[in-house]
Amino acid sequence: MPKDFLKHAKDEYDVIVIGSGLAGLTAANMLGRGGLSVLLLEQHYKLGGMATWFRRSGGHIFDVSLHGFPVGMIKSCRRYWNSEIADSIVQLKGIRFDNPMFSLTTTFNREDFTRLLTGQFNVPAENIAAFFDAARAMNFYDDQRTTTGELFEKHFPGREDVIRLLMEPITYANGSTLEDPAVSYGIVFSNFMSKGVYTFVGGTDRLIGLMTGELERSGVDVCIRSDVEKIIVQRGRVRGVQVGSRTIKARAVVSNSNLVTTIFQLVGEEHFDRDFIDEARAVRLNNSSCQVYMAFKPGVMIDESQGDLLFSSTAPLFRTEALLSRDITSRTFSFYYPRTRPGTDRCMVVSSTNARHEDWADLPEEEYEASKRDLVKTTLDALEKYIPNAREIIVHAEASTPRTFQHYTRHAQGASFGTKFEGLAVSRALPQQITGLLHAGSVGIIMSGWLGAINYGVIVANDVESLLMKDELCPAKKS
Numbered sequence: 001m002p003k004d005f006l007k008h009a010k011d012e013y014d015v016i017v018i019g020s021g022l023a024g025l026t027a028a029n030m031l032g033r034g035g036l037s038v039l040l041l042e043q044h045y046k047l048g049g050m051a052t053w054f055r056r057s058g059g060h061i062f063d064v065s066l067h068g069f070p071v072g073m074i075k076s077c078r079r080y081w082n083s084e085i086a087d088s089i090v091q092l093k094g095i096r097f098d099n100p101m102f103s104l105t106t107t108f109n110r111e112d113f114t115r116l117l118t119g120q121f122n123v124p125a126e127n128i129a130a131f132f133d134a135a136r137a138m139n140f141y142d143d144q145r146t147t148t149g150e151l152f153e154k155h156f157p158g159r160e161d162v163i164r165l166l167m168e169p170i171t172y173a174n175g176s177t178l179e180d181p182a183v184s185y186g187i188v189f190s191n192f193m194s195k196g197v198y199t200f201v202g203g204t205d206r207l208i209g210l211m212t213g214e215l216e217r218s219g220v221d222v223c224i225r226s227d228v229e230k231i232i233v234q235r236g237r238v239r240g241v242q243v244g245s246r247t248i249k250a251r252a253v254v255s256n257s258n259l260v261t262t263i264f265q266l267v268g269e270e271h272f273d274r275d276f277i278d279e280a281r282a283v284r285l286n287n288s289s290c291q292v293y294m295a296f297k298p299g300v301m302i303d304e305s306q307g308d309l310l311f312s313s314t315a316p317l318f319r320t321e322a323l324l325s326r327d328i329t330s331r332t333f334s335f336y337y338p339r340t341r342p343g344t345d346r347c348m349v350v351s352s353t354n355a356r357h358e359d360w361a362d363l364p365e366e367e368y369e370a371s372k373r374d375l376v377k378t379t380l381d382a383l384e385k386y387i388p389n390a391r392e393i394i395v396h397a398e399a400s401t402p403r404t405f406q407h408y409t410r411h412a413q414g415a416s417f418g419t420k421f422e423g424l425a426v427s428r429a430l431p432q433q434i435t436g437l438l439h440a441g442s443v444g445i446i447m448s449g450w451l452g453a454i455n456y457g458v459i460v461a462n463d464v465e466s467l468l469m470k471d472e473l474c475p476a477k478k479s
């Protein structure tokens with residue numbers, strides 16, 4: 001008989017959270033801690049969503065999205081998770097750029113960027129200060145018509161090299177482009193610039209393990225392999241979910257599934273106002289990614305002068321289009337040393353490239369597999385510029401594509417960072433459409449990435465608490 005993954009789920013909860021990405025996990029943890037009864041349903045066999053890892057024979061463990069996040073993660077993890085998680089976050093100090101316009105190493109913070117921009121790029125200090133101050137002062141309620149390209153043109157007219165330094169890592173980090181609103185760039189860039197780029201010691205597997213323990217302490221019921229098919233809505237109010245053969249009731253449902261999927265598949269457009277549906281239809285998904293995962297022979301150490309993150313490109317100029325092209329010219333290499341995964345004797349490199357789902361979606365199986373092999377080959381070629389004997393010391397290499405991300409997380413088009421900017425307003429407006437329905441997950445560039453997703457989970461958990469507090473149907477809190 002197939003295993004019943006919902007065996008321990010009750011028939012009714014205060015809140016059901018659909019999906020265990022970092023936003024879903026954090027929302028569930030906060031709500032459980034607050035004394036509400038919470039059920040977390042995840043369709044995959046692992047928790048974490050895009051914050052994931054996988055093992056290969058020989059003992060290699062690859063992190064998929066642990067490349068770097070801003071210092072704010074320490075505070076968020078301490079407040080909303082625990083100090084063991086927060087204390088495991090450390091800075092990555094070796095961030096490198098290598099492209100036809102410049103090669104440099106930086107600690108990726110305001111001080112060091114100011115040093116580079118004045119020294120290597122000859123930009124007047126007052127222009128740099130004005131740019132940093134303008135970026136840091138931005139918030140979501142600001143003018144959303146100014147684009148990132150216009151922001152750069154104002155402060156660094158005609159300086160394609162400066163724009164490349166300031167923009168290329170953020171485009172990799174969340175797919176944002178020069179045409180996106182400047183606020184989305186300014187907020188994310190300033191988060192990084194405050195103190196640099198950070199990582200989690202022990203890898204994503206350890207992080208999700210610690211979070212799972214914390215969920216248990218918060219009293220959250222967790223069911224994996226539980227694919228929610230429908231969010232049940234009656235008379236403008238959420239009633240629960242349909243999962244497998246079960247209907248489980250809830251006063252509130254937080255969907256961590258992709259925003260577009262939540263509206264059009266899990267709920268159904270008939271439950272929303274026409275204007276809202278028009279707005280939701282206009283939401284663009286963010287781009288997806290390709291990655292190549294490479295493991296070095298046990299005991300073979302890569303020289304740490306390679307740095308932690310290397311933004312490499314052979315494209316003469318920075319162009320968003322070129323970053324998305326199947327004809328790959330730009331790659332971000334993440335180097336993993338035993339230092340950040342204590343107890344292992346091996347190094348890994350993961351190469352990440354932005355990608356379009358449509359370039360991979362309809363390839364016949366044979367062509368798809370051949371394209372993946374080609375991706376591995378061209379990536380090894382590119383890596384050999386930095387590690388000339390890479391092929392001799394790499395013992396495992398494999399590729400993932402937008403199809404892989406779609407398969408594992410159900411994100412429409414394998415979107416790595418949810419939706420473009422306009423998704424945030426639609427996500428926030430859901431509870432006005434359907435009482436008790438909320439969305440927490442990567443949207444709008446600002447609320448994506450590890451830090452953005454965790455913080456959005458907290459915001460939405462607070463919304464759920466106040467909503468249920470107002471609701472006379474809400475049972476008294478447990479404690």
Ligand SMILES: Cc1cc2nc3c(=O)[nH]c(=O)nc-3n(C[C@H](O)[C@H](O)[C@H](O)COP(=O)(O)OP(=O)(O)OC[C@H]3O[C@@H](n4cnc5c(N)ncnc54)[C@H](O)[C@@H]3O)c2cc1C
Nearest residue numbers: 019021022023043049050065067068228257416442449450
């Ligand atoms: C290649 C790559 C590299 C990245 N690198 C970085 C990085 O270096 N730094 C950084 O900060 N961010 C990075 N990110 C982005 C970051 O990982 C994500 O923005 C973040 O983890 C997303 O969290 P989320 O809460 O939005 O949910 P997701 O991680 O998208 O998870 C959603 C979850 O919902 C589940 N689900 C969906 N539908 C259902 C359903 N019907 N029933 C049950 N469960 C369902 C899915 O299985 C999944 O577990 C990267 C992403 C990718 C793909």
